[in-house]
Amino acid sequence: MDAKLKVKGMHCKSCEQILKEDLAEIAGISNVFADSGIGLVSFKAEAQEAVKKAKEAIKKNGYSVE
């Protein structure tokens, strides 16, 4: 499934990069895309469990997920 998350707190390319790296390490997640300008993180997830883990990873980095 395709997942699109509204993320608040991203400032720059670094924020994008850090989230990309963290989400790419989660099993079942691929094609991660992050855009700090519009506050969007999107990816392909094999199961809802992977989406849940992605949200946790985003929050762990200090960002909020809507």
Add this chain to the structure above:
Amino acid sequence: MAKEQYIFKTQNLVCNSCEGLIRRAIAKASGGNAALEGVDFTRQELSIMCEPQQVSQLAREISQAGYPVRETINRTVQAAKIDAAKSQVQVQNKPETTEPSLVKAPGKNSSNSDNELEDIGRVLAVAGGLLNGNPEFASERELMEMALLSFGLIALTTWMLFVIAFDSSPKLLEKFGFFIALDALASVASMSTIYHFKLFRREWSCMSGMMIGMTIGMGTGFLFGALVGATNGMFMGSLVGMTIGMPVGAWAGRCCGIMGVMEGLMAGLMAGTMGAMLSVMMLDDHLHEFLAILWAASIGILSALSFMMYKEAGSLKKEHFDVSFFEFFMASLIPFLVIFAIMVFGPRSGVL
């Protein structure tokens, strides 16, 4: 190999995420061995603790992470160089105004010299200034005059005692005359140094305080221990030497705490016993000559201590010189009379 602190000058540092990325880059490049200590977003600098051989690899990884490294500086080596340079500057720029003028060799600006002849010249210059009435040494000169006058008055007091109390006994003069003179000298010389120290009213460095405690304890212990040892034997001499040397040394050394107190106590103990022992050992071997040499050496050392205090603290301030002649004279007379009484009337060891 030991880790050192490096500053990596970089760019594109914006937020905490940048710090997070850089930490990961460092961990990847060093295997967790290097550590990011701090990030300066204003200066665009990273402070990293790492081994020298890791620097280039770390610079590559950080650059690949999106933060090009322009320059790396070894802060550990730089800090050491700065400290060394600072020390050198302090030695060179030591303000001359804080140094007493006569401590410098005549005609030279430097106050530090490895030339022993110049050191002797400085001492002679100070002594000359003292004797010639240099205004810099007004208080010291007044103290010296008090000492000389006290010695004269003690001599007068002794003569009066000799005539009135001892009926001009020639035996007394023959047996104790020499030692009574030494007693007067020891009392006045000790009080001169003690008052010179007392009138400074300043906080001494630990090293100076220890030296003061040790020298005063040793000087007084040695002089009075040797004196009473010569007239009353080793036991009385040691007792008197220790009783005087130890508390006086501890009092003088307390200016720098327990270390100074211990120095004074130990010096008084050693000198008090050693002085008595030497006198008894030399009873049949040029005792008078030895005591004359010992007095000259001890008074020389006490004078050197005064010079040391002057070198460290400058000359005595006029406003601190609040000792009257009467006080100084009595402070010299009382120990003189006590030792006089012990010498003449005190118990003696079997050896005497």
